[in-house]
Amino acid sequence: MSSPPTTAPTHNSDSPTRFWNQTAARTHLFDAFSVMLPEGEAFVMDAVTEAAQHLPPAAELRLECARFVKEEEAHQRAHRLYNARLEQQGHGVAAMEARIAHDLGSIKTRLSADQRLCLAAAFEHVTATISAVALRSERVLTATPNAQTRLWRWHCAEEMAHLGVTVELMAARDLSYGARVGWFLVASAVMLGDVLRHMRTFYRHDVATGRLSPSRFWASSLASAVQALPDLWSAGLGWASYLLPRRWSMAKAASAPITVRELRPADIPALMALEHACWTAEQAAQASDLLDRMRRHPGHCLGAFCPRTGKALASLFMKPTSIHAMSQARTWRDCVEGNPAGTTAGPGNALFGISLSSIDPAAVKAIFGYFWPHALKGGWRHIFLGSPIPGLANWLQRHPQGNAQAYVRQQRRGLPLDPQLRYYHGKGFRHIEAVLPDYFPHAGSLDHGVLLRGQVPGARWAPLWRRVSLRHIQSMQRWLSSLP
Incomplete structure (x- = not known):
């Protein structure tokens, strides 16, 4: 497991309109994901830990689960620092995190352990899909070195490396295809809704503080979306790969x-x-x-x-x-x-x-x-x-x-x-x-x-x-x- 970057992330202060990921929309996208991660990582760690308890004590997968949890704990700590800096900048991140914690707490009490594992695996798949695209394309995650890009490249690489853990756990639990796909669609909808909600909050704050011009935001967002069409297509294929029958057993195969x-x-x-x-x-x-x-x-x-x-x-x-x-x-x-x-x-x-x-x-x-x-x-x-x-x-x-x-x-x-x-x-x-x-x-x-x-x-x-x-x-x- 590599070590997380230690420098606290900050927005580039050279200009009131400059963003660390080149454009406002791309910056807001990653910041919006960061808001979800501390509580989301805690949910995933709990689901994996609970599922691992049913494995034999010396099973290799159980050891992989322990390594997975340590990596997720490091991600959680890094993004708490990241989000604390966003809160200092006036983005109201603490309120967003509190809402996510409340929602995930309700989910934990209402769903079975296997259903929570399905949700955790879905979160991991979506995160790993975006990570793969981000590491491959500068149109998604800029190559300009700064605290944020170092953090995200470290996090994305580890998400891709340990994706197979939740896949193997679902195979070990012998979960049905219907349950896995159903909860995957639910998780995807929840994550999309949260990201869009957070991006809207960031946008409104930047407009209100004069950091962002609405006309420039929409013009640059449209241009970035057109340029990133190949990446959007790749992300869509990666997302849809989860729907393939027996997707969870590919690692074993x-x-x-x-x-x-x-x-x-x-x-x-x-x-x-x-x-x-x-x-x-x-x-x-x-x-x-x-x-x-x-x-x-x-x-x-x-x-x-x-x-x-x-x-x-x-x-x-x-x-x-x-x-x-x-x-x-x-x-x-x-x-x-x-x-x-x-x-x-x-x-x-x-x-x-x-x-x-x-x-x-x-x-x-x-x-x-x-x-x-x-x-x-x-x-x-x-x-x-x-x-x-x-x-x-x-x-x-x-x-x-x-x-x-x-x-x-x-x-x-x-x-x-x-x-x-x-x-x-x-x-x-x-x-x-x-x-x-x-x-x-x-x-x-x-x-x-x-x-x-x-x-x-x-x-x-x-x-x-x-x-x-x-x-x-x-x-x-x-x-x-x-x-x-």
Whole structure:
């Protein structure tokens, strides 16, 4: 992270009509953005910090979020100084900032964490789009060296560099395209309205103080707009790029493909590093546990690895089971080690997910994509997994008369209230089989677990898949994604 310029920004005082960005309109444009930034940066930092709390402690994206917040804090400090100087010049910036703080405060109380993340990502995209144009064209941001241009070039460069953080966070939260685009349009309209309102205030002040002639302002503004038509077109394309389907996953798509394969004993060191990155010492599996799972359940232990470093990004351990056996289980150990005493499993067409560990959401998708054709070919119809409910402890503090059964049924906008259940709901695990106390040690869940069941997509066509080769099923995978 580069250091911000330390010189306090001032307007050029050589002439009462001279502006630091050559024309009044261009100067007012950047000053208007600066008014929004301190409170806007605070909103974005809060949204990113909250979203990052749902990532594994050692996830690279979580570290990137921490760097992002530090950079935004530096931007915030620099623009507070910038705006304080504008206030000293009589522009009434303090009142504008107070209105923005009030509006954003209202938004925070009314929107969910995911909606606030969508807004934050939209703000970042608009800012980065303008930054790209400003750094590329002197028709937008003058090349004349002064305190303001040094500040803005530093800020614009960092905005472009860390744009991918909010994009990756939305991908990690598996947010829908409709929600992202809807809040992007809202954010764009709000930002445009605020910028125009601030520019009008600056214009009126400069006219009232004799610093600006209305006729000269409009003449120079029109001339600048005509000259900047290529830049306006470029900015429009950059803005519209957000509307492209799957825009948020471009950063992932540009990375090297993730390698998915069956696990083998030689993977134990990499898997143990993954275990300790995802779980506490009490929760993490031992090397002997991992070896035992590979031995007992060959073909059902999968790993996703970075093709460049060999680092384990995700692991999935499963075992064959039956619906009857799952109905008798009371703890995670029951599910893993076999049937509870006095019960019999009988034949089954189900799998139980012993553990799913990940530091990369794309790696989880890669594992599921790899295993899907194998599940169809093997005749597996159901997949069970046990989920913690990390929001339970906090919810019970606010609802002391409630219980775990009531909590897991809580919904917000048709989705589970608990963040982990909401994540698995998006992965297709939407049927709650049981809520089990003392399921697995997890402080936020008060050791409770929820046994979830999902159906393998396309499994109802099992007789067909038995007659089709695995290679052909894999080749039809994209078409199969449309099957119920």
